[in-house]
Amino acid sequence: MIASILAQGTDWIRPHADWHALAPEIVLVVGINLVLLIDLWLDDAKKWMMATLTGFVLLAAFIPVVTLAVIGDDVRSMFFDRYVVDEYALILKAMFLLIGYVVVLISQNELEEGGYYQGEFYLMLLVSVLGMVMMTSSRDLVSIFVALELLSIPAYMMAAWRKRDTKSNEAGVKYYLLGVFASGVLLYGMSYLYGTTGTTKLTEIGAALAEADAGPGLIAMQVVAVAFIIVGFGFKVSAVPFHTWAPDTYEGAPLPVTAFLSVASKAAGFVGLVTMLYVAMFAADGVYQPFLWILAALTMSVGNVLALRQTNIVRMLAYSSVSQGGFILMPLAVLATGDAAESALKSVVIYLLIYAFSNLGAFAVILAVSRKTRSGEISSFGGLMSYAPGMGLLMTLFLASLAGIPPFGIWIAKLQAFKTVLDAGGTAAYTLAVIAAVNTVIAAAYYMKVLREMWMKPAPDGDTTPINTPQPIWAALTICAAGTVVLGILPGLVLRFADLQDLTGALGGG
Numbered sequence: 001m002i003a004s005i006l007a008q009g010t011d012w013i014r015p016h017a018d019w020h021a022l023a024p025e026i027v028l029v030v031g032i033n034l035v036l037l038i039d040l041w042l043d044d045a046k047k048w049m050m051a052t053l054t055g056f057v058l059l060a061a062f063i064p065v066v067t068l069a070v071i072g073d074d075v076r077s078m079f080f081d082r083y084v085v086d087e088y089a090l091i092l093k094a095m096f097l098l099i100g101y102v103v104v105l106i107s108q109n110e111l112e113e114g115g116y117y118q119g120e121f122y123l124m125l126l127v128s129v130l131g132m133v134m135m136t137s138s139r140d141l142v143s144i145f146v147a148l149e150l151l152s153i154p155a156y157m158m159a160a161w162r163k164r165d166t167k168s169n170e171a172g173v174k175y176y177l178l179g180v181f182a183s184g185v186l187l188y189g190m191s192y193l194y195g196t197t198g199t200t201k202l203t204e205i206g207a208a209l210a211e212a213d214a215g216p217g218l219i220a221m222q223v224v225a226v227a228f229i230i231v232g233f234g235f236k237v238s239a240v241p242f243h244t245w246a247p248d249t250y251e252g253a254p255l256p257v258t259a260f261l262s263v264a265s266k267a268a269g270f271v272g273l274v275t276m277l278y279v280a281m282f283a284a285d286g287v288y289q290p291f292l293w294i295l296a297a298l299t300m301s302v303g304n305v306l307a308l309r310q311t312n313i314v315r316m317l318a319y320s321s322v323s324q325g326g327f328i329l330m331p332l333a334v335l336a337t338g339d340a341a342e343s344a345l346k347s348v349v350i351y352l353l354i355y356a357f358s359n360l361g362a363f364a365v366i367l368a369v370s371r372k373t374r375s376g377e378i379s380s381f382g383g384l385m386s387y388a389p390g391m392g393l394l395m396t397l398f399l400a401s402l403a404g405i406p407p408f409g410i411w412i413a414k415l416q417a418f419k420t421v422l423d424a425g426g427t428a429a430y431t432l433a434v435i436a437a438v439n440t441v442i443a444a445a446y447y448m449k450v451l452r453e454m455w456m457k458p459a460p461d462g463d464t465t466p467i468n469t470p471q472p473i474w475a476a477l478t479i480c481a482a483g484t485v486v487l488g489i490l491p492g493l494v495l496r497f498a499d500l501q502d503l504t505g506a507l508g509g510g
Helices: 001-008 024-041 047-071 085-114 116-139 141-159 167-197 202-210 216-236 245-252 255-281 284-309 313-332 339-373 389-403 410-424 427-456 471-489 493-499 501-506
Strands: 076-078 082-084
Touching: 024 076, 024 116, 024 339, 047 085, 047 116, 082 085, 082 116, 082 284, 082 427, 085 255, 085 339, 085 471, 116 255, 141 167, 141 255, 167 202, 167 216, 167 245, 202 255, 202 284, 216 255, 216 284, 245 255, 245 313, 255 284, 255 313, 255 339, 284 313, 284 427, 313 339, 313 410, 313 427, 339 389, 339 410, 339 471, 389 410, 389 427, 410 427, 410 471
Parallel strands: none
Antiparallel strands: 076 082
């Protein structure tokens, strides 16, 4: 080993760094420090500037992502192939930065009116987004875990941001305790994986797991490692039965934070899981495919059934988020069957993108309506079309997308997921497709319940005064509506970015 290191000369001391490829992360780091420093010098009357500064930081980080995508070079690999920027990483970096920007837009007025700690909030948001951006390029156990904790720890604090609100405190504590437990489980699995393969580099772990000459004891330890890693990520993506933190946390956290957790945090967990499955654990399909099959079936079914019982729209969307996670897991349950790997990856990427736009848009509408009704009950949306038709039409668009109704948003993602499972073939795949089809019908019921209130019921107490919606929320709604419609009609705009060049090459032994 020493001889091989010496043979590399000094290259092992000076790892290659592509500054253009690292530009989004660098901009975020600089922005985090700017927000921290400038906030110290502003008095309370000027704290509104922090939202503007944070928005500019996120847009500035978005620019190198666009330039990298336009240049379209080959895979940019750094730090001994442990940090990779390819088309897959770029589209997900763009998604996380855009999610962060939309969350800033819907947070601005609530933070200003609620007297919350604005500078600190936006600092935590930027740090969490930095962790998500890092997750997309991480190809090493250490960097994946660091990115996961970097995005999670600020989120724990953001969930409890209303420190004088007992529900917010409960949300933060539950999210923190179960999140830390999940991190411990995940780290335990990673330690087993490292111990049995002797490396933290994902491609080398994948090669080690593919070897056929491992003894039974070593194989048993690797099975435990894969199982614990899936359980750890199961908590992060709120898969059943590891979802118990989600409803209370979503309901108790401030609405902008709930929107952020339901979209960005969940997506980051899926990104980490996908990277581990494709690069490190692909050869262990006999372990993770049955596990993921069960998780997918349970998650979509339990999430839907519990969502049907909810009267609070935030809790309903929390269980809806759980159920949507089951649909995202569905193609992953067959990814090693036949030629399903590439199709499954495209399905997950397009689902995460459209789900982000649709769910964020729904939460933006809830935030706008609750400013008038001061209620989170589904009944508070009664008569919305009579006094706020624009807001009602947007909510109809977002809920129709979440329900999978063509031509809006998620229908194309669900179609891709079904196609992946059906193309894989076999009894298990067909059974999972039937379960998913039944759950698609069930999900339509609780989305339609909200639409019925909006279109057919009178306004609560006959109050039909217009909603005073701030401009930043309208801007967020415009972005989300455009993304939902465009991606539903023209999914090919982003599907090409779902070709995980470095990962699919690894699958073929390259």
